[in-house]
Amino acid sequence: MTGGARVAVVTGGANGIGLACVRRLSDDGFTVVVADTDAEAGVRVTAEIPRAEFVACDVRVRQDIDRVAGTALEIGRGRLHALVNNAGQTARVRFADSDETTWRRLDVVNLHSVFSFTHACLAGLTAGRGSVVSVASVAGLVGAEDLSAYSSTKAGIIALTRSLALEHGEVIRFDAVCPGQIATRMMARVQTDDDLRTAVAAQIPAGRLGRPEEVADVVAWLLSDGAGYVNGVAIAVDGGESAGFRRLKPGVALHDHTPAR
Numbered sequence: 418m419t420g421g422a423r424v425a426v427v428t429g430g431a432n433g434i435g436l437a438c439v440r441r442l443s444d445d446g447f448t449v450v451v452a453d454t455d456a457e458a459g460v461r462v463t464a465e466i467p468r469a470e471f472v473a474c475d476v477r478v479r480q481d482i483d484r485v486a487g488t489a490l491e492i493g494r495g496r497l498h499a500l501v502n503n504a505g506q507t508a509r510v511r512f513a514d515s516d517e518t519t520w521r522r523l524d525v526v527n528l529h530s531v532f533s534f535t536h537a538c539l540a541g542l543t544a545g546r547g548s549v550v551s552v553a554s555v556a557g558l559v560g561a562e563d564l565s566a567y568s569s570t571k572a573g574i575i576a577l578t579r580s581l582a583l584e585h586g587e588v589i590r591f592d593a594v595c596p597g598q599i600a601t602r603m604m605a606r607v608q609t610d611d612d613l614r615t616a617v618a619a620q621i622p623a624g625r626l627g628r629p630e631e632v633a634d635v636v637a638w639l640l641s642d643g644a645g646y647v648n649g650v651a652i653a654v655d656g657g658e659s660a661g662f663r664r665l666k667p668g669v670a671l672h673d674h675t676p677a678r
């Protein structure tokens with residue numbers, strides 16, 4: 418890169434995984450524009466993290482998105498180097514009990530926002546030969562019981578990522594990360610309920626929930642020159658949870674083993 422600041426935009430960057438990405442990208446020398454609805458946390462981010470600038474933004478609102486893109490392009494003098502589409506919400510509900518409102522909310526916040534933000538930033542990313550990482554989920558790689566609306570939006574993010582990699586691969590790289598169970602407020606119940614946490618940890622080969630910083634490390638790598646030939650991938654960051662079936666209990670196999678004769 419020649420001259421000027423390297424500029425990144427992180428949506429949902431005021432808390433959780435997004436906040437860890439903002440910290441990490443700031444450490445890597447980026448000026449980071451943080452787009453989030455949480456103004457209280459956003460003000461803290463600006464005060465505490467060098468080169469971080471908060472812009473109040475609801476990712477459902479196109480005018481808000483254009484304001485964020487405008488701020489980033491002003492800082493980067495027309496060039497944008499990184500976009501992290503991270504803002505997301507969840508809804509835990511049986512499919513039979515789910516309703517239009519829930520499906521529309523998750524569709525607009527989780528998936529449509531990736532279209533809107535990427536579209537608003539496309540010219541700047543082209544000028545800056547930038548890269549985009551979108552935060553999907555392992556729930557978008559496999560299914561997830563009681564999370565049908567959520568997992569559908571995350572599968573959509575992965576398909577959109579791959580399609581954009583095909584359309585723009587000579588200039589912009591598009592990748593996705595697929596976190597497993599990460600200790601943020603989205604996972605508040607798992608963190609406060611000891612029995613639940615033990616049960617969840619038993620499903621994960623790593624034996625524990627992930628940390629937001631462990632997702633941010635992979636996001637930062639995907640945005641770096643070290644990943645310059647990586648495009649259109651969806652990387653699970655899940656302690657091995659999506660690798661396959663586990664034993665039900667330590668020492669108890671999933672099936673009886675009948676030795677071959």
Ligand SMILES: NC(=O)C1=CN([C@@H]2O[C@H](COP(=O)(O)OP(=O)(O)OC[C@H]3O[C@@H](n4cnc5c(N)ncnc54)[C@H](O)[C@@H]3O)[C@@H](O)[C@H]2O)C=CC1
Nearest residue numbers: 429432433434453454475476504505554596598599601603
């Ligand atoms: N925590 C986990 O275990 C996992 C999280 N993810 C994904 O990671 C991303 C980040 O999640 P977490 O950090 O866990 O959640 P979080 O709830 O800690 O943080 C989400 C951030 O997004 C912001 N946000 C929500 N709706 C917004 C909107 N309409 N406009 C602007 N900002 C908005 C919130 O204010 C918050 O700052 C989400 O896309 C989530 O689906 C994926 C897999 C697992």
Ligand SMILES: O=Cc1ccc(S(=O)(=O)O)cc1
Nearest residue numbers: 507508509554556597603604
């Ligand atoms: O992406 C993984 C994920 C996200 C949310 C939830 S829940 O809504 O807290 O159950 C579970 C897994």
